[in-house]
Amino acid sequence: MSKINLLLAEDEETLGLIIKESLETRDFKVTHCINGEDAYRAFINERPDAVVLDIMMPKKDGFTLAQEIRKTDKTIPLLFLSAKSQVQDVVDGFNHGGNDYIKKPFSMEELIVRIHALLGRIAQHTTEDQNRIGSYDFNFNKQILSHKETVYSLTHREALVLKLLLENRNEILDKSAALLHIWGKDDFFNGRSMDVFISKLRKKLASDPSIQIINVRGRGYKLIG
Known part of the structure; x- marks a missing residue:
């Protein structure tokens, strides 16, 4: 079974490394970027299977990055991570191209389940439509x-x-x-x-x-x- 190629954009380096190392023990290949500009370049070069984005990042925020990704890929699973927890924040995430939204703090098990669920949904949609x-x-x-x-x-x-x-x-x-x-x-x-x-x-x-x-x-x- 091939590994899931994941792009992770998270500017909190310690948290990003924890997520990266945890996912890599569970059949993920993770590219970790600490700002939005590097993350967009990685998206172009790596062609990941899924993208996990923090919202508040230097150089380019997660919402802007998501909109740029959606210009070339309407179907890639895109999940937002954020400490923001108001209803409007979640709505904004979906309005900017997100498929899912996880509020910090979160468990790795929840993140993995949600990524797999999105990949399954996108694969089914692609096959059918x-x-x-x-x-x-x-x-x-x-x-x-x-x-x-x-x-x-x-x-x-x-x-x-x-x-x-x-x-x-x-x-x-x-x-x-x-x-x-x-x-x-x-x-x-x-x-x-x-x-x-x-x-x-x-x-x-x-x-x-x-x-x-x-x-x-x-x-x-x-x-x-």
């Missing part, structure tokens, strides 16, 4: 897009672009965030490469007129269908 695009079937792991008797083999990055579009279905996929997620760098040349992938995907999806990938000028792309 994320692989159908109109009359097409999309298998990200096999990098295959199929329509009736026609099967298209996708490149890894082509599949990643389609996955991001699908996760942001009927919403704008921010181009800059997508470039950072796929290439690790937002520059002109990678932007042109992404435009080429978008054109190729449009052609492959042309058999179903209900599906469109539109350009949103100055912002990114939107998959409609």
